[in-house]
Amino acid sequence: MAHGRGSLGKFSLPTPARKLIRATTTTATRVSAAKRALPNFLIVGAQRAGTTSLFYYLLAHPNVFGPIRNKGVHWYDSGFGHPPAWYRSHFPLQATLDELAQRTGEPAMVGEGSPYYLYHPQIAARIAGMLPNTKVIALLRDPVDRAISHHQHELARGFETLPLAEAIAAEESRLEGEHTKMAADPTYVSFNDMHFSYAARGRYAEQLERYHHHLGRDQVLALDQRLLLSEPEKTVHRAFEFLGLTPHDGAEYPTYNKREYDKGDAEVRATLADKFVEPNQALAQLTNGEISFDQAE
Numbered sequence: 001m002a003h004g005r006g007s008l009g010k011f012s013l014p015t016p017a018r019k020l021i022r023a024t025t026t027t028a029t030r031v032s033a034a035k036r037a038l039p040n041f042l043i044v045g046a047q048r049a050g051t052t053s054l055f056y057y058l059l060a061h062p063n064v065f066g067p068i069r070n071k072g073v074h075w076y077d078s079g080f081g082h083p084p085a086w087y088r089s090h091f092p093l094q095a096t097l098d099e100l101a102q103r104t105g106e107p108a109m110v111g112e113g114s115p116y117y118l119y120h121p122q123i124a125a126r127i128a129g130m131l132p133n134t135k136v137i138a139l140l141r142d143p144v145d146r147a148i149s150h151h152q153h154e155l156a157r158g159f160e161t162l163p164l165a166e167a168i169a170a171e172e173s174r175l176e177g178e179h180t181k182m183a184a185d186p187t188y189v190s191f192n193d194m195h196f197s198y199a200a201r202g203r204y205a206e207q208l209e210r211y212h213h214h215l216g217r218d219q220v221l222a223l224d225q226r227l228l229l230s231e232p233e234k235t236v237h238r239a240f241e242f243l244g245l246t247p248h249d250g251a252e253y254p255t256y257n258k259r260e261y262d263k264g265d266a267e268v269r270a271t272l273a274d275k276f277v278e279p280n281q282a283l284a285q286l287t288n289g290e291i292s293f294d295q296a297e
Contacts, residue, residue, distance in 0.1 A: 038130070041134060051113055064245070126186075
């Protein structure tokens with residue numbers, strides 16, 4: 001597949017990423033918001049699990065589009081104070097998508113995503129209120145590795161100053177009361193919850209169950225990040241089928257936002273593994289054994 005030049009930080013993007021027009025929303029897009037589509041699929045997380053890669057793999061399909069600017073609009077989390085028209089202004093014109101669907105005989109899919117959407121306790125309900133028929137994809141990574149990668153990501157961004165063991169020990173106190181504040185004020189954005197939720201984000205079953213409750217199980221697809229790495233075509237084809245699209249052949253699968261990281265010492269990994277015994281069992285049960293992060297494996 002030919003590659004074009006684009007940007008997502010320092011990374012080179014494939015040709016489909018040209019669909020993400022590099023411009024802020026303009027007065028024109030806001031004026032035409034009522035004529036613009038709303039997303040019919042969302043990639044909701046998890047953080048540091050390959051969501052950017054999956055998003056661009058899906059964009060390789062000619063019937064898949066993203067927002068005007070970049071992968072995530074963040075309306076449901078940090079931008080919920082904006083009106084719905086602001087959210088809609090980020091997406092393609094509905095007439096354009098209708099014409100494409102009629103011409104190809106397949107739906108035109110519009111998506112966006114944020115890895116915070118899976119974890120934030122209020123967002124499943126918000127999405128269901130705005131997009132009750134949308135489809136949701138969650139990409140899950142081993143929670144121990146995810147937490148360690150998350151910590152090193154925050155260190156690199158300058159948001160974290162504590163070493164890993166201290167950060168894990170401090171997590172409960174750092175997050176105390178934050179979800180109560182988020183529930184009380186829809187516009188409240190918790191810095192600590194966004195940046196220091198290392199173990200909390202790995203309790204996947206309870207997060208998926210919120211989406212099952214608000215949208216229904218048939219509108220939620222959970223994928224294992226290990227399979228995206230080892231069998232990318234098969235995994236992406238499964239996502240296309242979930243979206244009602246004929247799989248797009250001949251694609252390439254480069255990795256985006258990849259960061260090499262120290263996997264942590266054995267003691268810290270054991271501490272984290274202990275935190276995930278019951279959550280991992282709940283996830284395996286919820287997915288009928290399809291996704292299992294049992295540390296004994």
